[in-house]
Amino acid sequence: MLNASFEAPPALRPGDRVAVVAPASGFDRPAFEAGLAVLGARYRVEYGEGLFERQRYLAGADERRLRELNAAFADPDIRAVFCARGGYGATRLLARLGSPGTHAAAKPLVGFSDITSLHLWLQSGGYTSIHAPVLTQLGRLPPATAARLFALLESTAPAAPLTGSATYGDGIAQGPLLGGNLSVFTRLLGTPFMPDLTGAVLLLEDLGERPYRLDRMWTHLQLAGVFERVAGLVLGQFIDCEEKDAPYSSADVLRELVAATGLPCAAGFPIGHGEVNEPVPLGVRVRLDAGARTLAFLEPAVKA
DSSP: OOOOOOBOOBOOOTTOEEEEEOOSOOOOHHHHHHHHHHHHTTSEEEOOGGGGOOBTTBSSOHHHHHHHHHHHHHOTTOOOEEESOOSSOGGGGHHHHOOGGGGTOOSOEEEOGGGHHHHHHHHHTTBOEEEOOOHHHHTTSOHHHHHHHHHHHHOSSOOOOEEOSEEEEOSEEEEEEEEEEHHHHHHTTTSTTSOOOTTOEEEEEEESOOHHHHHHHHHHHHHTTHHHHOSEEEEEEEETOOOTTOSSOHHHHHHHHHHHHTOOEEEOOSOSSSSOOOOEEESSEEEEETTTTEEEEOSOSSBO
């Protein structure tokens, strides 16, 4: 079993100062403003004008994005760090971020998709984080999703359980929840930024990856020994992952791949790029009952 414990950051309160950063791709301004309205109704939101810079497919140069992220982590008065968008680019910063412990990182980082690389960086240093909507997604999601996010950040009680839609492998698994976006996760295998996966419950989701690509990435995990180390699998949403006119679905492919691992696995959790993206804490211990398709959280995301 995994011996490492993950440090939870202090709980937030309404009105706390929080920072918004753009460590990955540039983004649509109206979608950002919609998410900002939701976040700003709860906290005092701060960000620099550099947030809106563009350099090809990135939110400005690496130096700008790195400086912004470092400043948000280092400021003791900033209580949480929210990401504007995923896309691509966060992995470019990892080699220059250093150890999470040198960044006053005991504060929640909130985001998903490409932000998976920063989550894994934090977990490799022993910190929890929040897999949750980025600002450009937050404004179009149901109000209940924002309420769950705020509860995760402010309550010292464990998060409410989630229910999936299918069992791919029966059984029960218990351990820290790690992972995120499948494509990003595979890119960090073999790097210093991948946390110890021994005994973990692995969360995976993705967008726009055709079934053969899912198979290729899954096979990469298998060849790297990931399925020999983790205790169970939680599959979120796999959006726009179908092959046109194919007689099989991405779910068919994933179900077959899961069966070969022999691991407990439930699928169809409302986590990822779909119409609902329920926030979940990473690094906290969970209990997966794959037969019942339930994911229970055994620890809070924050501490008093």
